[in-house]
Amino acid sequence: MDYFVNILGWLGTGFATILNPYTILMMCFGMFVGLLAGALPGVTMVMAVVLTLPFTYGMDIVPAIMFLFSIYCGGVFGGAIIAILFNIPGDPMNVATTFDGHPMAKKGQAGLALGIAICSATIGGFLSALLMTFASPLIARFALAFSTVEYFAIIFLGLSTVVLLAGKSISNSFQSVFIGLFLGTVGVESITGAARFTFGSEVLMGGIDWVVVLLGLFAVGEVFEMLATRGGYSSEVAALKKMIRAELPSLKTLWGLRWTIVRCVGLGSFIGGVPGAGATIASFVGYGIEKQVSKESDKFGTGMVAGVAAPELAANASTGGAMIPLLTLGIPGSAATAIMLGAFLLHGIQPGPQIFQNSPKMIYTLFSGALFCQLILFVMGWFTINLMVRAMRIPEHIMCVFIIVFAIFGSYALKSNISDVWIMLASGYVGYIMRVYGYPVAPLILGLILGPLAEDNFMTSMYHYHNNLGIFFTRPISGVLMVLAIVLIFVPFLRKLKSKRRLETAT
Amino acid sequence: MAEKGNHSSNLNESFSGALLRRASFSGSLLFALVCLLLLFQATKIIQNQPEGQLPVTTWPDSMLIVMILISLGKAVGAFVTCRRERRCPPEEVTPSLFDEEMAEEDGLGILGHFVEKEVKEAAATKEEVSATGVEVKRDYKIVVGIALVLLFYVLLIDFIGFALANVAFMASFLVVTGERKLLRLVLIPLISTAAFLYMFVKVIYVSLPLGMWFFDEITVVIYKLLRIY
Known part of the structure; x- marks a missing residue:
C-alpha cells in the first residue's frame, strides 16, 4: 500500500513539473508531427522520431523525451484515420485497423469508427502508461541486483527475440543482427584502447554512431522505397470533399468493450516490452485474439466495433510496455525507444535501475508526462482528422525531398562533421539494398546499439570469472534467460523442419 | 525480375525463384569473403589487454566467424535448391533448409503465428488485400x-x-x-x-x-x- 501511495506522491510532483507551457507546447508539437507521420503513407513513426532528434539537442531532458514520446504515441495512432477512411494503412501497424475500420466507414459509420479508434488509442495508451508507472519501480528494484552476467543474458535474450520476430527469413535476420554487432565493434575499444577496424581513418576511431545509421536506414532508405514503389491513390483522397467528424461512442458501447480493453491492453503492453516486437505485431495479435474469443467471430472483417478497438488498444498499449525495458534496464527493444535512449545519453543520463534512486523526480515527471500525453492524443486526434486527410494531398516527391534534407542536416548537426553525412548516406544505400533483398533492418540497428553493451558485459564477466563460459548458465537468473534465448533461436529451425516435412509428404 | 514465387505464399517478394537463389548464392559467397578479409585484418590489431583478459578481438572475431558460417550455409542452401530445380518441375521442389522462402510465411513473426488464420480471413473479406499481400514493383531508374x-x-x-x-x-x-x-x-x-x-x-x-x-x-x-x- 505504501508503495502505491509513494508513487502517487511522486506522480503529483511530476504533474506539477510537467504542466508548464513550454513542455505542453513541445508535447502538442510532437503529437502533431507524430499524427502526421502516422497518417502519411511511407512516412513512418520511427522516421519522424529520428528526424526530429536533432531538435531536442538544445532542449532540457524532460521536454526532449516528452517531445519524442509524443511523436511515438501520435505516430502509432496517426495511421488509423487514413486506414479507416481510405483503406490505406499509413503505417504497417494500422493494417489491422483497416480490416473492420474501413468496412464500417463504407457502411456510413466512418465517424463512429474514428471515434472508437481515438477512444481505444487513448485508453490503451493511458492504461499502459499507468502500468509502466507502477511496474517500472518494482522491476528496477529487482534489476539493481543484476551483475554483468545477468545483463549479458538479458541482452542476449533481447537480440534473439529481435532475430525471431524481425522478418520473414531467419537466416537474413541473423545476418542482419551480426552485421550490426560487428559494426558496433568499429572504433577504439573502451577497456584497452585498441583501435579496431578503423583502417587508419580518424572518422572511424570514434565508432559508428547509430543515430546516423538510423537516419540513413529509416529516412534515406525509406525515401528510395517510397519513390520506387509510388502508386496513385490521390484520386480517392481528392474525391473526399466533405468534412469528417468523429463521433463519441456511447458509454454502453465502451462498457461492452471492457473485456476487449483488458485483454488487448495486457497483451499490447507485454508485446511492447518484448524486444523486436512492437505496435505492428501487437495490433495484429490483438485483432486476432479478439476474433478468436468473440462470440461473433465470423462477423469480423465486416465492420465490427471490437475489430476497430482491439488493434488500436493493443498498438497504443505497446508504447508504455516498450518504455519499461528502456527505463528499468537501459535496454531499448525497438528503433523508437533506441532513439529515446539516444536522447537520454545526449543529456548525459544513462537509463537503468539506478535512475529510480538517483533522479526519481525526473523519472516520475516522465511518467506523468506519458499519462498526460494520452489526453493530448485524444484532443489532437479528434480535431486534426480533416487536416490529416488534406495532408494526404501533398505530392510524395515533395515530401521526400524534405525528409532527405532533414536527414542530411540532422546527421551533420550531431557532431558538425561531414563524415557523419557520408556514413548516413552509405547506410541509406545499404539499407535500401537490404530491403530489396529481404534483409530486415531492425536487427541491424539493435545489434549496433546493444553490441557494445553486450561486449562490455561479456568481457567484464569473463574477466571476473576467469574466462569460464559456464558462468552464464550456472547463475540462476542468467541461466534461465540464456536457455530461453537458445530455445528461441532454435524454434524457427524446428518449425522449418516441420513445414519441410509437411511439404515433402504433400508432394 | 518480378516473377511470382513458385512454391511459397510469400507475397511480398519481388525477387523470387531461381533469380533470387542465384543472387543469394553469389551474394553470400561475396559476403563470406569480405568477412574473411576482415578476420585477417583483425589479426593486425595491436593488443595490450591486461593479464587474464580475453584478447580485444574475441568479440568481433566471433561475430565474423558466425557471419561466415551463415553465409556459407545460405550459399549451400541456394545451390542445392537450384540443382533440385533443374532436375524436376518447380512445383515439386522442396527447398533446402537454409533457403529463403521456407521461412515465416506471413512476415508477422512467431507471435503472429497464433493469429495467422484470423488475420488472413479478415484480409480476405476485404476486396483488396493490403500490406501483407501486395506484390511490390520497383522503379529502379528513379x-x-x-x-x-x-x-x-x-x-x-x-x-x-x-x-x-x-x-x-x-x-x-x-x-x-x-x-x-x-x-x-x-x-x-x-x-x-x-x-x-x-x-x-x-x-x-x-x-x-x-x-x-x-x-x-x-x-x-x-x-x-x-x-x-
Whole structure:
C-alpha cells in the first residue's frame, strides 16, 4: 500500500513539473508531427522520431523525451484515420485497423469508427502508461541486483527475440543482427584502447554512431522505397470533399468493450516490452485474439466495433510496455525507444535501475508526462482528422525531398562533421539494398546499439570469472534467460523442419 | 525480375525463384569473403589487454566467424535448391533448409503465428488485400537517379557550402522525381533552404560548412540577407 501511495506522491510532483507551457507546447508539437507521420503513407513513426532528434539537442531532458514520446504515441495512432477512411494503412501497424475500420466507414459509420479508434488509442495508451508507472519501480528494484552476467543474458535474450520476430527469413535476420554487432565493434575499444577496424581513418576511431545509421536506414532508405514503389491513390483522397467528424461512442458501447480493453491492453503492453516486437505485431495479435474469443467471430472483417478497438488498444498499449525495458534496464527493444535512449545519453543520463534512486523526480515527471500525453492524443486526434486527410494531398516527391534534407542536416548537426553525412548516406544505400533483398533492418540497428553493451558485459564477466563460459548458465537468473534465448533461436529451425516435412509428404 | 514465387505464399517478394537463389548464392559467397578479409585484418590489431583478459578481438572475431558460417550455409542452401530445380518441375521442389522462402510465411513473426488464420480471413473479406499481400514493383531508374543526385550533393557541400548545395540539390531532386512545374522548382528549394538555414544556424546553433574559394563569401552574403549573421 505504501508503495502505491509513494508513487502517487511522486506522480503529483511530476504533474506539477510537467504542466508548464513550454513542455505542453513541445508535447502538442510532437503529437502533431507524430499524427502526421502516422497518417502519411511511407512516412513512418520511427522516421519522424529520428528526424526530429536533432531538435531536442538544445532542449532540457524532460521536454526532449516528452517531445519524442509524443511523436511515438501520435505516430502509432496517426495511421488509423487514413486506414479507416481510405483503406490505406499509413503505417504497417494500422493494417489491422483497416480490416473492420474501413468496412464500417463504407457502411456510413466512418465517424463512429474514428471515434472508437481515438477512444481505444487513448485508453490503451493511458492504461499502459499507468502500468509502466507502477511496474517500472518494482522491476528496477529487482534489476539493481543484476551483475554483468545477468545483463549479458538479458541482452542476449533481447537480440534473439529481435532475430525471431524481425522478418520473414531467419537466416537474413541473423545476418542482419551480426552485421550490426560487428559494426558496433568499429572504433577504439573502451577497456584497452585498441583501435579496431578503423583502417587508419580518424572518422572511424570514434565508432559508428547509430543515430546516423538510423537516419540513413529509416529516412534515406525509406525515401528510395517510397519513390520506387509510388502508386496513385490521390484520386480517392481528392474525391473526399466533405468534412469528417468523429463521433463519441456511447458509454454502453465502451462498457461492452471492457473485456476487449483488458485483454488487448495486457497483451499490447507485454508485446511492447518484448524486444523486436512492437505496435505492428501487437495490433495484429490483438485483432486476432479478439476474433478468436468473440462470440461473433465470423462477423469480423465486416465492420465490427471490437475489430476497430482491439488493434488500436493493443498498438497504443505497446508504447508504455516498450518504455519499461528502456527505463528499468537501459535496454531499448525497438528503433523508437533506441532513439529515446539516444536522447537520454545526449543529456548525459544513462537509463537503468539506478535512475529510480538517483533522479526519481525526473523519472516520475516522465511518467506523468506519458499519462498526460494520452489526453493530448485524444484532443489532437479528434480535431486534426480533416487536416490529416488534406495532408494526404501533398505530392510524395515533395515530401521526400524534405525528409532527405532533414536527414542530411540532422546527421551533420550531431557532431558538425561531414563524415557523419557520408556514413548516413552509405547506410541509406545499404539499407535500401537490404530491403530489396529481404534483409530486415531492425536487427541491424539493435545489434549496433546493444553490441557494445553486450561486449562490455561479456568481457567484464569473463574477466571476473576467469574466462569460464559456464558462468552464464550456472547463475540462476542468467541461466534461465540464456536457455530461453537458445530455445528461441532454435524454434524457427524446428518449425522449418516441420513445414519441410509437411511439404515433402504433400508432394 | 518480378516473377511470382513458385512454391511459397510469400507475397511480398519481388525477387523470387531461381533469380533470387542465384543472387543469394553469389551474394553470400561475396559476403563470406569480405568477412574473411576482415578476420585477417583483425589479426593486425595491436593488443595490450591486461593479464587474464580475453584478447580485444574475441568479440568481433566471433561475430565474423558466425557471419561466415551463415553465409556459407545460405550459399549451400541456394545451390542445392537450384540443382533440385533443374532436375524436376518447380512445383515439386522442396527447398533446402537454409533457403529463403521456407521461412515465416506471413512476415508477422512467431507471435503472429497464433493469429495467422484470423488475420488472413479478415484480409480476405476485404476486396483488396493490403500490406501483407501486395506484390511490390520497383522503379529502379528513379532510385539510381536520386542516389546519384544525393552523392553529388554531399560531395559539393564542402566546396560550395550548405546553402548553395542545398538549393541545387532540392531542385535537381524534384526534377529527377518528375516535378515539371517551374514555380515549384524555384520556390520550394529557395524558401525551404532559407527556413532550414535559419532554423539550424540561428536557432540550434549548428555551424554549417560555408564553402571554399569565393563560395564562402557568397554564403556569408546569403546569411546576412537572411539576418542570420
